[in-house]
Amino acid sequence: MLSFLARRSFHSLIVLFVMSFVIYGLIGLMPGDPVDLMISADPEITSEDAIRLRAIYGLDQPLWSRYLHWLGAAISGDLGYSRLYAQPVWDAILPALGNTLGLLISSLTLALMIALPAGILAATRPYTLSDYGINLAAFAGISVPPFWLGILLILFFSVTLGWFPAGGTADAGGATELWERLQYLVLPVASLTIAGIGGHTRYMRASMIEVLRQDYIRTARAKGLSESRVVLGHALRNAMIPVVTVIALDLGVLFSGALITETVFAYPGMGKLIFDAIMGNDYNLALVGLLLATALTLVGNLLADIAYASLDPRISYAELDQ
Amino acid sequence: MKSFWSYIFAGAILLGFGAQPQQAIAKSDLVIGITQYPATFHPNIDSMLAKSYVHGLTRRPITTTDANWTVICMLCETLPTIENGGAVLEKTPDGKDGIAVTYKILDEAIWGDGTPITVDDVIFTWDVGRHPQSGVSAQEGYRRILSIDRIDNKTFTLHVDRRTFDYNDISSLNLLPAHIDRARFKDPSAYRTQTAFDTDANNPGLYMGPYIMVTQKTGSHMVFERNKYWWGKQPAFDRITVRVIENTATLEANLLSGGVDMISGELGLSVDQAIAFEKRHGRKFNITYMPGLIYEHIDLMLDNPILKDQKVRQALMYALNRKAISEQLFGGKQPVAHSSVNPLDWVFDEDVPIYPFDLKKANALLDQAGWKKKVKGVRVNASGDPLRFEIMTTAGNRTRELVQQVLQSQWKAAGIDIRIKNEPARIFFGETVTKRKFEAMAMFAWISAPESVPRTTLHSDDIPTADNNWSGQNYTGYRNPEMNALLEVIETELDPDKRKKLWHRLQDIYATDLPALPLYFRANAFILPKWLSGLKPTGHQFPTTLWVEDWMVTN
Numbered sequence: 001m002l003s004f005l006a007r008r009s010f011h012s013l014i015v016l017f018v019m020s021f022v023i024y025g026l027i028g029l030m031p032g033d034p035v036d037l038m039i040s041a042d043p044e045i046t047s048e049d050a051i052r053l054r055a056i057y058g059l060d061q062p063l064w065s066r067y068l069h070w071l072g073a074a075i076s077g078d079l080g081y082s083r084l085y086a087q088p089v090w091d092a093i094l095p096a097l098g099n100t101l102g103l104l105i106s107s108l109t110l111a112l113m114i115a116l117p118a119g120i121l122a123a124t125r126p127y128t129l130s131d132y133g134i135n136l137a138a139f140a141g142i143s144v145p146p147f148w149l150g151i152l153l154i155l156f157f158s159v160t161l162g163w164f165p166a167g168g169t170a171d172a173g174g175a176t177e178l179w180e181r182l183q184y185l186v187l188p189v190a191s192l193t194i195a196g197i198g199g200h201t202r203y204m205r206a207s208m209i210e211v212l213r214q215d216y217i218r219t220a221r222a223k224g225l226s227e228s229r230v231v232l233g234h235a236l237r238n239a240m241i242p243v244v245t246v247i248a249l250d251l252g253v254l255f256s257g258a259l260i261t262e263t264v265f266a267y268p269g270m271g272k273l274i275f276d277a278i279m280g281n282d283y284n285l286a287l288v289g290l291l292l293a294t295a296l297t298l299v300g301n302l303l304a305d306i307a308y309a310s311l312d313p314r315i316s317y318a319e320l321d322q
Numbered sequence: 323m324k325s326f327w328s329y330i331f332a333g334a335i336l337l338g339f340g341a342q343p344q345q346a347i348a349k350s351d352l353v354i355g356i357t358q359y360p361a362t363f364h365p366n367i368d369s370m371l372a373k374s375y376v377h378g379l380t381r382r383p384i385t386t387t388d389a390n391w392t393v394i395c396m397l398c399e400t401l402p403t404i405e406n407g408g409a410v411l412e413k414t415p416d417g418k419d420g421i422a423v424t425y426k427i428l429d430e431a432i433w434g435d436g437t438p439i440t441v442d443d444v445i446f447t448w449d450v451g452r453h454p455q456s457g458v459s460a461q462e463g464y465r466r467i468l469s470i471d472r473i474d475n476k477t478f479t480l481h482v483d484r485r486t487f488d489y490n491d492i493s494s495l496n497l498l499p500a501h502i503d504r505a506r507f508k509d510p511s512a513y514r515t516q517t518a519f520d521t522d523a524n525n526p527g528l529y530m531g532p533y534i535m536v537t538q539k540t541g542s543h544m545v546f547e548r549n550k551y552w553w554g555k556q557p558a559f560d561r562i563t564v565r566v567i568e569n570t571a572t573l574e575a576n577l578l579s580g581g582v583d584m585i586s587g588e589l590g591l592s593v594d595q596a597i598a599f600e601k602r603h604g605r606k607f608n609i610t611y612m613p614g615l616i617y618e619h620i621d622l623m624l625d626n627p628i629l630k631d632q633k634v635r636q637a638l639m640y641a642l643n644r645k646a647i648s649e650q651l652f653g654g655k656q657p658v659a660h661s662s663v664n665p666l667d668w669v670f671d672e673d674v675p676i677y678p679f680d681l682k683k684a685n686a687l688l689d690q691a692g693w694k695k696k697v698k699g700v701r702v703n704a705s706g707d708p709l710r711f712e713i714m715t716t717a718g719n720r721t722r723e724l725v726q727q728v729l730q731s732q733w734k735a736a737g738i739d740i741r742i743k744n745e746p747a748r749i750f751f752g753e754t755v756t757k758r759k760f761e762a763m764a765m766f767a768w769i770s771a772p773e774s775v776p777r778t779t780l781h782s783d784d785i786p787t788a789d790n791n792w793s794g795q796n797y798t799g800y801r802n803p804e805m806n807a808l809l810e811v812i813e814t815e816l817d818p819d820k821r822k823k824l825w826h827r828l829q830d831i832y833a834t835d836l837p838a839l840p841l842y843f844r845a846n847a848f849i850l851p852k853w854l855s856g857l858k859p860t861g862h863q864f865p866t867t868l869w870v871e872d873w874m875v876t877n
Binding site: 051168 | 361362363364367368369370454455457459460461462463494511514515519520521539540541542543565566567568569571572573575576578579580581746747748749751752753754756769778784790791793794795
């Protein structure tokens with residue numbers, strides 16, 4: 001397993017290196033540069049100023065030269081400076097990363113805690129009232145636009161009931177901060193959880209139905225095992241394999257793609273940070289943010305591969321590496 | 323499913339129980355909602371409204387423009403003028419007309435750490451401002467200062483290389499604390515990343531206003547508390563939190579739930595959003611509208627062979643019912659623009675040519691311009707080419723998109739076919755407008771200042787081209803020798819009466835030539851709690867927070 005991990009880590013590094021080049025190139029090819037944005041906000045900037053500022057920010061250099069300069073600094077541990085937040089990139093990313101991980105872990109955990117049992121329940125009682133009910137709720141969760149759901153949650157729980165803050169993050173420091181942070185997390189977590197439950201329930205149901213049709217399940221039942229033992233002890237492990245793949249892919253998507261939820265709840269997370277960095281022509285910040293999202297997707301896939309091997313003893317690490 | 327909803331409600335009740343009701347914020351606290359977070363807290367690097375807004379709480383410029391649009395002293399004792407002897411005409415070392423202006427900093431003016439504000443700070447600010455590597459974005463103001471004489475610790479004279487009418491307005495010379503930042507300026511090229519404004523932003527010594535910043539969370543909020551060294555009138559609130567909420571629907575929800583007490587006019591809801599909010603919740607808040615200096619207009623591409631014809635440009639104006647747009651979409655809160663000069667500006671010309679809605683005149687002008695026939699409702703010329711234009715603006719800007727659709731339908735009535743082609747702001751401003759790639763019309767806004775000379779947008783030297791590396795903001799490609807001469811002479815005319823006449827001529831040419839189609843001046847909507855008074859909207863670029871000590875809590 002160690003050699004598997006080493007090989008996969010090496011492959012991931014190569015992917016990250018290639019992605020850094022591709023992302024830098026794509027951002028660099030987008031129209032305009034930071035100085036154009038400065039000019040549009042400040043009519044006092046003269047032509048001389050524009051030329052001087054482009055030189056200061058290295059924007060007068062060709063793209064490949066800027067990339068090599070960034071890469072050299074990055075290898076030595078300097079990820080650059082964020083023009084948009086006037087601080088080192090890592091300092092700008094760290095708080096957003098913490099916020100996003102809090103949001104991501106809470107919502108994904110909660111969604112899986114609800115979706116997996118619901119999917120199993122629906123699969124073991126197919127085409128019954130409970131199956132129809134769960135499916136209906138799952139489709140509703142998938143269909144509701146996240147921004148609309150967010151606004152509804154705010155209107156109900158913030159404006160009408162006044163239970164939770166309508167958006168933002170905690171002000172207080174010290175002992176009360178954790179409590180405050182939790183309150184600020186409730187509505188965005190609820191929004192992402194509801195959006196996530198539907199899909200995971202449907203995957204779990206479909207996968208479990210497929211497995212329950214297999215011969216070895218019939219054999220297990222013929223042996224006289226209880227239904228719960230058949231489902232949870234024999235079917236669940238195999239049914240989880242495709243679900244694990246989806247969860248792994250979800251990690252990367254949730255990391256950088258919770259933009260709408262973050263915007264509606266004024267929650268300063270990675271999705272909003274990356275979006276603002278791209279729109280604000282902040283090359284360094286956008287690049288590192290996107291690379292982190294890529295890295296998380298790779299880590300998710302690695303974890304999924306490890307999970308495959310533990311879920312199904314027939315799958316070996318050598319096979320996964322091929 | 324039962325378990326699902328049970329979890330949600332149980333969790334909600336568990337966490338909500340004991341939570342402070344959002345309305346329970348004491349009156350010693352004020353929470354302001356704005357829609358933008360400052361990119362940097364350095365006062366002279368990058369210009370940004372959000373930064374000006376929060377610096378209004380914590381800093382004071384040497385001079386500023388008040389709510390009556392008059393230049394006043396904030397950190398100086400008396401505004402120097404030629405009349406009171408504070409400004410003296412002189413020759414520069416190379417024999418040009420220059421001016422020497424003397425200021426005396428208030429004796430009681432102190433930084434937030436107790437260090438007196440002195441001429442050292444002025445000289446340090448100038449050193450940073452004019453250094454090519456410092457990262458200060460607009461350096462023209464610093465470059466114009468030839469030297470600074472120290473009269474005493476609190477008095478200094480600026481020797482400026484030209485005589486401009488605004489010679490005593492040094493609002494852009496935002497003082498930097500030499501005792502904190504000078505050491506960080508040893509390597510000027512590293513200064514923009516080392517300045518204490520961004521590496522130690524909660525250092526009280528950076529501020530000299532009624533408040534100092536005590537906490538800031540990037541992208542989320544900033545907290546301000548009283549500055550114990552503030553020498554002026556004490557403000558009403560012990561603590562002010564400025565919360566950044568970009569989504570305006572969420573901002574409204576925060577206001578209604580008590581998460582914020584007020585929404586700033588400078589960076590809050592657009593007028594149409596505020597009008598809708600007022601209809602629903604107007605009784606609970608004081609809502610004030612203040613037209614300002616943000617000039618919404620349509621830049622015309624004058625290289626376009628059809629738009630080269632002045633008759634066509636004037637017909638475009640006559641075919642528009644801008645009054646109806648202002649009344650229907652903005653409740654009449656955003657005044658129709660007749661030129662780039664705001665009617666609140668003292669140099670505004672009451673007799674500027676105006677274009678009331680007159681479809682007959684528009685039709686007659688188009689006939690004269692050779693667009694007589696109509697094919698399927700669209701005018702065509704003798705060669706059969708349709709009178710068709712592409713109009714572009716920033717995609718996703720709901721207000722502009724709405725206005726764009728109304729313009730399209732109004733022009734259709736005159737037989738003008740309009741095609742809408744919008745782009746994200748980044749592409750629109752980053753490429754299309756700045757490199758003059760729009761085919762006919764580009765709708766956007768200019769942010770101006772009182773008596774701001776529109777040199778960069780109207781002088782022919784400022785037409786962006788590949789040769790000048792696309793610098794300049796005369797995107798229409800407007801060329802008029804008389805306008806060039808006016809722009810040059812207005813800036814240096816010290817006699818107000820003579821200058822006013824020059825301004826009137828400038829507006830007359832602008833409104834006749836129409837390099838751009840004036841639409842309206844954007845208004846700011848201030849949504850304030852009933853218990854807050856004393857906040858005076860200014861209508862110009864200096865934010866209301868500069869007078870935060872006048873804000874009061876009333877029953």
